[in-house]
Amino acid sequence: xxxKVFIHHKIDMQIQDRRAQWRIxxxxxxxxxxxxxSQGIDIKEIRRDGxxxxxxxxxxxxxxxxxxxxRKINKKFxxxxxxxxxxxxxxxxx
Numbered sequence: 001x002x003x004k005v006f007i008h009h010k011i012d013m014q015i016q017d018r019r020a021q022w023r024i025x026x027x028x029x030x031x032x033x034x035x036x037x038s039q040g041i042d043i044k045e046i047r048r049d050g051x052x053x054x055x056x057x058x059x060x061x062x063x064x065x066x067x068x069x070x071r072k073i074n075k076k077f078x079x080x081x082x083x084x085x086x087x088x089x090x091x092x093x094x
Contacts, residue, residue: 011073015066022062029055 029052036046046052 008073008077011069011076015069015073018062018066018069022059022066025055025059025062029059 032049032052032055033046036049036052041049
């Protein structure tokens with residue numbers, strides 16, 4: 001049980017860190033968009049802006065990492081739950 005809590009806490013901290021990074025990148029991207037729009041640049045040109053594109057790619061990359069971490073959590077807990085059920089069934093037979 002302690003392992004399960006420790007694993008959950010450790011992975012949860014990773015997700016929180018990545019989500020914080022994602023929010024920072026999102027704020028920068030929206031700020032850049034706002035700056036370009038105030039200069040009168042249309043949305044097509046904004047999407048072609050180098051900095052805007054890099055920030056969008058970074059945000060997508062962080063989203064992917066977050067999803068992978070969440071899958072890792074689900075796999076680990078499913079495995080732990082199966083192991084716990086198996087030991088409980090074994091004890092019930094004895």
